[in-house]
Amino acid sequence: MDFNPCMKHQLIRKTVKEFAENEIRHRAAEMDQGPGFPQDLLEKMKPLHYFGLQTPTHLGGAGLDTISYAIVVEEISRVSAALGLCITVHNSVGIYPILRFGTREQQRQFVPPMAAGESIGAFCLTEANAGSDAGGVETVARKTDHGFVLNGTKIFVTNGGICGTILVFAVSDTDPSQSSVFIVENHTPGFSVGEIEDLCGMRANPVASLFFEDCAIPADHCLGKVGQGLKIGLTALDTGRIGIAAQALGIAQAAFEESVAYAKSRQQFKQPISRFQTIQNYLADMAVQIDASRLLLYRAAALKDKGRPFSAEAAMAKLHCSTTARMVTNLAVQIHGGYGYSKEYDVERYFRDAKVTEIYEGTSEIQRMVIARDILTRPV
Amino acid sequence: MLHVIVCIKQVPMVSELPWDPKTGTLKRETAQGMMDPSARRALEAALQIKADPASGPVRITAVSMGPPMAEEVLYEARALGADQGVLLTDPCMAGADTCMTAMILGTFIRNHCPDTGLILCGAMSSDSETAQVGPQLAEDLDIPAIGYARRLELADGGIRVERHVDDFLEVMEMDLPGLVTMDHADESDRYTPRYVALGGVEKAFAAGGIQVMDGAALGLDKEFNALRSSPTKIMDVYSPVTQKEGRVLTGAVKKMVDTLFDDYGKIISSAMGKDLKTHDHDEDI
Numbered sequence: 001m002d003f004n005p006c007m008k009h010q011l012i013r014k015t016v017k018e019f020a021e022n023e024i025r026h027r028a029a030e031m032d033q034g035p036g037f038p039q040d041l042l043e044k045m046k047p048l049h050y051f052g053l054q055t056p057t058h059l060g061g062a063g064l065d066t067i068s069y070a071i072v073v074e075e076i077s078r079v080s081a082a083l084g085l086c087i088t089v090h091n092s093v094g095i096y097p098i099l100r101f102g103t104r105e106q107q108r109q110f111v112p113p114m115a116a117g118e119s120i121g122a123f124c125l126t127e128a129n130a131g132s133d134a135g136g137v138e139t140v141a142r143k144t145d146h147g148f149v150l151n152g153t154k155i156f157v158t159n160g161g162i163c164g165t166i167l168v169f170a171v172s173d174t175d176p177s178q179s180s181v182f183i184v185e186n187h188t189p190g191f192s193v194g195e196i197e198d199l200c201g202m203r204a205n206p207v208a209s210l211f212f213e214d215c216a217i218p219a220d221h222c223l224g225k226v227g228q229g230l231k232i233g234l235t236a237l238d239t240g241r242i243g244i245a246a247q248a249l250g251i252a253q254a255a256f257e258e259s260v261a262y263a264k265s266r267q268q269f270k271q272p273i274s275r276f277q278t279i280q281n282y283l284a285d286m287a288v289q290i291d292a293s294r295l296l297l298y299r300a301a302a303l304k305d306k307g308r309p310f311s312a313e314a315a316m317a318k319l320h321c322s323t324t325a326r327m328v329t330n331l332a333v334q335i336h337g338g339y340g341y342s343k344e345y346d347v348e349r350y351f352r353d354a355k356v357t358e359i360y361e362g363t364s365e366i367q368r369m370v371i372a373r374d375i376l377t378r379p380v
Numbered sequence: 381m382l383h384v385i386v387c388i389k390q391v392p393m394v395s396e397l398p399w400d401p402k403t404g405t406l407k408r409e410t411a412q413g414m415m416d417p418s419a420r421r422a423l424e425a426a427l428q429i430k431a432d433p434a435s436g437p438v439r440i441t442a443v444s445m446g447p448p449m450a451e452e453v454l455y456e457a458r459a460l461g462a463d464q465g466v467l468l469t470d471p472c473m474a475g476a477d478t479c480m481t482a483m484i485l486g487t488f489i490r491n492h493c494p495d496t497g498l499i500l501c502g503a504m505s506s507d508s509e510t511a512q513v514g515p516q517l518a519e520d521l522d523i524p525a526i527g528y529a530r531r532l533e534l535a536d537g538g539i540r541v542e543r544h545v546d547d548f549l550e551v552m553e554m555d556l557p558g559l560v561t562m563d564h565a566d567e568s569d570r571y572t573p574r575y576v577a578l579g580g581v582e583k584a585f586a587a588g589g590i591q592v593m594d595g596a597a598l599g600l601d602k603e604f605n606a607l608r609s610s611p612t613k614i615m616d617v618y619s620p621v622t623q624k625e626g627r628v629l630t631g632a633v634k635k636m637v638d639t640l641f642d643d644y645g646k647i648i649s650s651a652m653g654k655d656l657k658t659h660d661h662d663e664d665i
Contacts, residue, residue: 007452012578012581015578048577062581068582
């Protein structure tokens with residue numbers, strides 16, 4: 001058992017870190033002020049394959065393995081979790097389902113512009129009455145002679161304000177137990193974007209509601225087969241979990257680094273506060289949880305790369321990384337005291353960004369269900 | 381086909397420099413390595429020459445002499461667009477000074493790359509700043525060299541090089557084969573290194589291992605020992621200790637001014653560039 005990353009993964013980390021430190025860090029706080037990402041930053045990221053991480057090279061991507069993918073999301077999220085969110089959602093639940101379930105023609109048509117970053121991906125399942133319970137979805141797909149007509153409203157869609165290619169989870173108008181995933185392009189008549197949500201964290205990401213009003217799409221825009229919706233959704237979320245775990249880990253790592261630096265420099269009672277046992281205990285707890293998170297995350301990623309089952313392991317990673325992010329950012333604010341509560345310090349942003357990692361792409365409660373189901377169905 | 385050799389040094393990452401305060405030396409074994417920034421500019425120049433259709437076919441070989449871990453910068457060079465990476469590594473090369481480093485690189489180029497047209501180096505590495513390896517390598521190979529280039533252009537079978545010296549712009553032409561060292565960045569820099577594309581990293585590793593050559597493969601003498609053969613011996617490395625102390629003068633103003641002039645007059649005079657003793661105080665009033 002070797003816990004050291006191989007040279008390729010070390011180089012991937014250095015590569016992303018260099019870009020993130022030079023191009024993103026100084027703009028992250030400003031990006032947090034309003035929705036949307038600076039266009040020039042996105043333009044710089046496009047040719048470097050940030051929008052086609054695991055897309056095969058023949059479709060214009062980088063062809064990375066899952067470990068590399070997790071490293072990229074972790075390092076981008078270490079400086080801007082909202083941008084890390086854009087990248088992970090686009091790559092995992094945006095592109096991946098098309099690669100996994102799409103026909104060759106669907107892959108050829110939709111993936112290259114997405115991998116090039118020209119069309120940003122979104123995946124929408126959540127509705128006013130459906131989230132953890134996908135059975136509550138009310139967006140309806142009506143079969144017509146030419147294809148399908150979609151009607152419904154999706155909420156809290158990550159990348160909603162900038163999406164070009166949208167995967168829509170909808171049920172059949174004749175049989176609500178039959179769900180499918182449809183590929184909708186943002187120029188389709190009947191599609192529109194609602195107001196950008198005013199959220200606690202991840203504020204740079206234009207999370208929005210999406211409306212589908214008699215939105216007619218051709219028959220070949222149904223991803224996979226009719227009725228495969230739940231399977232596609234669950235598979236997408238398994239992969240998405242690795243991304244969100246990586247994002248949460250990046251936030252925790254950032255908060256930890258700021259805390260160590262601050263504890264060493266902040267003087268109280270004529271000594272750095274890092275000399276106090278309470279602060280040392282905080283830092284030790286943070287370090288342990290971050291390390292455990294990292295091991296869980298990269299184990300799940302390695303399993304996926306080996307083609308082995310990884311669903312429960314991804315759920316464990318997502319559960320632990322997001323819990324860690326919330327706990328570490330909380331302690332980071334505590335260590336910073338009043339300054340940590342001020343927007344002048346990045347830990348305030350990390351604190352706000354961390355919470356949602358326990359909610360989206362499967363709440364912590366749902367992760368526990370996935371893990372428990374795996375435990376209880378294992379042969380004894 | 382123009383064969384460009386880019387000499388690349390792996391240097392410790394400045395941001396994570398582990399320094400042993402007891403011995404005053406760099407803990408190289410725990411230091412993370414990175415491609416020397418000025419070598420990366422040299423590689424960028426090579427990549428731009430290759431990308432220019434006017435250059436015709438160009439082949440880039442990145443070569444490094446260093447410990448086995450230096451392989452990483454050669455993968456990075458391949459990720460950026462070098463066609464080939466070669467690592468020269470052998471315990472007998474350890475402790476090489478600039479002269480022996482140049483000799484080892486020269487042996488590689490002479491014995492294994494006889495078609496070399498252009499050799500590019502960084503002017504000086506970020507960790508030792510000697511600026512010697514490039515010129516010494518040119519001497520070893522008996523080819524012409526130009527140092528501190530700001531701009532390169534292939535011209536009439538040779539190369540045209542611009543460089544800034546003091547306030548002058550020098551434009552020089554040189555026959556190939558020849559060696560050019562790249563100056564550090566200026567404001568209007570055309571050789572700001574590109575970022576590594578993630579797909580490039582994947583491709584660099586998928587393309588197979590870096591070619592590794594030891595002393596025997598290179599054609600070095602069996603008895604060769606770089607440390608013994610190096611004319612430069614490092615006697616000591618330490619961080620200079622500087623003491624900054626303030627001094628507060630007290631008492632009557634005249635007395636304080638007199639003390640200031642008596643004790644620090646010479647320093648102030650030299651800093652101001654004029655002699656304070658001849659300065660007429662009345663002029664200022």
